[in-house]
Amino acid sequence: MNDQPRSRPRNSDGKGGGKPYRRPKKDPVRILAFEALRAVDERDAYANLVLPPLLRKAREGGNFDGRDAALATELVYGTLRRQGTYDAIIAACIDRPLREVDPPVLDVLALGAHQLLGTRIPSHAAVSASVELARVVLGDGRARFVNAVLRKIAAEDLDGWLEKVAPPYDDDAEDHLAIVHSHPRWVVSALWDALGGGRAGIEDLLEADNERPEVTLVARPGRSTTDELTDALGEEGALPGRWSPYAVRMAEGGEPGALDAVKDGRAGVQDEGSQLVAVALANAPIEGRDERWLDGCAGPGGKAALLAALAAERGAALLASEKQPHRARLVERALAGNPGPYQVIAADGTRPPWREGSFDRVLMDVPCSGLGALRRRPEARWRRRPEDLEGFAPLQRGLLREALSAVRVGGVVGYATCSPHLAETRVVVEDVLKGRGGAPVEAEWIDVRPLMPGVAGLGEGPDVQLWPHLHGTDAMYLALLRRTA
Numbered sequence: 236m237n238d239q240p241r242s243r244p245r246n247s248d249g250k251g252g253g254k255p256y257r258r259p260k261k262d263p264v265r266i267l268a269f270e271a272l273r274a275v276d277e278r279d280a281y282a283n284l285v286l287p288p289l290l291r292k293a294r295e296g297g298n299f300d301g302r303d304a305a306l307a308t309e310l311v312y313g314t315l316r317r318q319g320t321y322d323a324i325i326a327a328c329i330d331r332p333l334r335e336v337d338p339p340v341l342d343v344l345a346l347g348a349h350q351l352l353g354t355r356i357p358s359h360a361a362v363s364a365s366v367e368l369a370r371v372v373l374g375d376g377r378a379r380f381v382n383a384v385l386r387k388i389a390a391e392d393l394d395g396w397l398e399k400v401a402p403p404y405d406d407d408a409e410d411h412l413a414i415v416h417s418h419p420r421w422v423v424s425a426l427w428d429a430l431g432g433g434r435a436g437i438e439d440l441l442e443a444d445n446e447r448p449e450v451t452l453v454a455r456p457g458r459s460t461t462d463e464l465t466d467a468l469g470e471e472g473a474l475p476g477r478w479s480p481y482a483v484r485m486a487e488g489g490e491p492g493a494l495d496a497v498k499d500g501r502a503g504v505q506d507e508g509s510q511l512v513a514v515a516l517a518n519a520p521i522e523g524r525d526e527r528w529l530d531g532c533a534g535p536g537g538k539a540a541l542l543a544a545l546a547a548e549r550g551a552a553l554l555a556s557e558k559q560p561h562r563a564r565l566v567e568r569a570l571a572g573n574p575g576p577y578q579v580i581a582a583d584g585t586r587p588p589w590r591e592g593s594f595d596r597v598l599m600d601v602p603c604s605g606l607g608a609l610r611r612r613p614e615a616r617w618r619r620r621p622e623d624l625e626g627f628a629p630l631q632r633g634l635l636r637e638a639l640s641a642v643r644v645g646g647v648v649g650y651a652t653c654s655p656h657l658a659e660t661r662v663v664v665e666d667v668l669k670g671r672g673g674a675p676v677e678a679e680w681i682d683v684r685p686l687m688p689g690v691a692g693l694g695e696g697p698d699v700q701l702w703p704h705l706h707g708t709d710a711m712y713l714a715l716l717r718r719t720a
Contacts, residue, residue, distance in 0.1 A: 259370030259378075264303050265346065267293055268310040269372055272342040275315065275614050282311055282614060314342075314349045315613040316445045319417040320393075321348040323400040328387040340377055343369045347385045352393040362389055404434070416441035421621050422606060429655040429700070436704075443704035448610040450485040451476065451507050452494075453537075455544040457574060458501035467494050477707055478690045479510035481541070500572045505537045508607075508653075508701045508708030513538045515686040515699075516598050516649035517545040519715050523645060529594040530555045531584040531638055532601055534562030536569025539579075542598065547575020554589070556582045585633040592643040599638040600651040601631045607653040607710030610703055624658050631659060635667045639676045642718050647681065650714045655700055660712040664698070668716075677720035683713055 267289050274280045286308065293299040293307075314321070325344050326333050333341065347365030350356045356364075362385045369378035391399070401414040409427075413420040418441055427437045454461045464483040465473040472489050476482025482505075485491065496502035528546050533539040533555035543553040555570060555577065557563040563581040570577055582588050584599065604623055605615045631652070638648045652659050668676055682697040684690075692705045698714040 260367045261371055262364055262368060263293060263299055264307045265310065265364055265368045266371065267307045268314070268346060269339075269342060269368060271307075271311045272314060272346070273339060276338055276342065279618065281612055282315060283611060286311055309354065310346055310349060312447065312613060313353050314345045317349060317353055317417045318345060318613075318617060319419065320397070320414060321345045321352070321417075323414050324348060324352070324388060324396045325384065327396075327400050328384045337377075340369075340373060340381065343373060343381055344384055347381065348388055351385065351389050352396065358389045362386060408434070412437065412441060417445060418609075418616055419619075422616055422619070425606065425621075425656050429657050429660075430702070439704040440702060443702075444609045444616075445613075446610060446703075448506075448703075448709075449474075449707070450489060450491055450504060451510075452483045452485065452491060452497070452502055453479070453505040453510050453541055454481050454483065454496070454502050455500075455540060455573075456481060457544050457548050458572070459496045463496055464494065464502055467496065476507055476510075478687065479507045479514060481514070482507045482510055500540075500569065503537060503540060503569065505541065506608075506611075506709045506711075508706065508711035509538055510541060511687055511690070511701070511708070512600070512649065512651045512711055512713045513541040513545070513598070515683055515713060515715065516596055516647065517542065518686050519596070519647040519649075519681055519717075521595060521645055521647055521717070524643070525549060525595050526551050527594045527596075528553045529589070529597045529638075529641055531587075531597060531599045531634065531641070533557045533566045533579070534559060536566035538598060538600055539566055540569040540573070543570050543573045543575060543577045546577075547573060550575070551595070552576035552578075554594075555579045556584060556587070558583045584637055585630065587637055587641060589641060591640050592646075594642050595646045596649075597638045597642045597646070598649045598651065599634045600649075600653075601627075601634050601659075603627055603631065603652040603654040603659045604656060605653055607655055607712070610709070624656065627659060628663070629672075631663045632667055632672055635663060636673055636676065639667070639678055639716065639718055644718050644720060646718055648678070648716045648718065650716065652712045653709055655702070655710040655712060660700065661698060661714070664714045664716070676718075678716040678718050681715035681717055683715050686715070 271282060271285050271289055274285045275282055290304050322333055350361035351358055365385055366378050366382045369381040397415055401411050404411040409420050409423050412423045426440060430436050430440055452464050454464050461483050472486045474484040491497050491504050528542060528551055530539040530542055534557040539555040546553045555566050557566050560581045563579055567579045604619050609616050635650050642648050650664055680697040683699040684693045684696045693699050701708045701711045
């Protein structure tokens with residue numbers, strides 16, 4: 236958009252009247268943050284995929300350092316995490332419904348609101364920088380609108396605004412939590428049902444969803460060690476994993492891709508919850524043969540790479556199957572260099588090419604709503620709808636049935652999701668075992684809790700639900716089943 240006005244009033248002597256026109260200042264950090272938000276909105280992109288190439292391009296262009304990258308990252312993720320809260324506040328400051336405001340204008344307003352209410356940037360600087368951004372990306376006319384709205388927002392701090400825009404907890408608990416903690420109301424309700432308990436637990440969970448997750452590395456056994464990763468990061472750059480014997484947590488400011496072990500594929504970035512799922516399946520007791528393992532939904536390859544390394548230590552082979560060819564290529568990349576035998580194929584797990592009873596251990600980490608990873612993909616909470624779960628349900632049940640068919644009698648199946656929603660976790664397993672929607676399956680539960688030694692707060696079993704606020708992991712679910720006939 237051309238920011239130059241079409242005409243300017245002039246004095247009788249031919250000189251510009253009033254204040255002379257000043258070109259807007261281009262702030263590369265805020266322009267980059269705006270571009271990332273537009274990609275998320277326009278293309279349904281994910282910030283964790285959009286932001287890294289934008290940051291890389293900015294660094295290559297010069298005049299963009301680590302502090303700039305950190306600020307841009309905070310602006311993007313902070314704005315997305317708090318979008319629901321900021322939308323409620325912006326709506327209180329304008330005289331029209333939010334849906335009538337152009338999305339690019341809303342993005343600039345939300346960026347400004349986050350700087351005012353969610354960072355330590357001084358109010359005058361936050362308003363000024365946001366108005367300059369608006370002049371660059373929206374034009375002078377809409378920049379005046381941005382200026383007026385942000386000045387209203389700046390009149391209160393976050394707590395003051397929440398008192399105004401959120402209903403009292405006692406009047407409407409779910410709506411209060413939805414606005415205060417920036418989650419859709421239906422997500423609050425679903426998480427509360429899965430978690431159980433009173434107000435304190437759900438508030439802790441919603442707060443954890445809005446915190447920046449740690450970067451956790453996995454040292455793939457037989458290929459790397461936690462000591463190697465710790466030495467590479469230095470004492471100040473590394474923290475031990477909380478639960479997984481293969482985990483190292485990175486301190487603030489680290490770049491995992493710079494580590495030799497990560498570049499070589501001997502280590503990777505993997506949430507500790509995902510590590511625990513793979514390790515529990517690998518350590519579940521079985522009798523007899525233990526030679527063939529299957530990861531039936533292997534993309535993008537993190538769990539498959541850890542399973543392949545664990546299998547190689549025992550002389551077992553892993554078959555990693557992924558329906559989407561481009562994701563299968565990611566799996567191939569993740570497994571490259573694994574010393575043990577493995578194979579990667581593109582195949583549909585609901586119509587598999589393998590024979591019944593072919594495997595000793597099977598993992599089915601099924602497609603799901605992703606409500607367990609809202610820390611990492613905050614925009615997902617605004618995209619998902621309750622009806623989406625109805626679309627996942629047949630697929631999840633079909634994949635679990637095929638997994639139980641693929642494993643031999645006496646073998647073990649792990650059913651995993653990155654969601655705590657009951658309709659995607661225990662309900663799926665119970666339906667399959669009881670034959671709802673298909674023939675009953677002869678299998679028995681295995682208690683997962685002893686296979687996650689040292690991990691507290693795992694509930695009554697036999698399945699396990701991990702939580703961000705209790706375990707510092709994504710909200711991974713795991714049920715282990717042994718085929719009995």
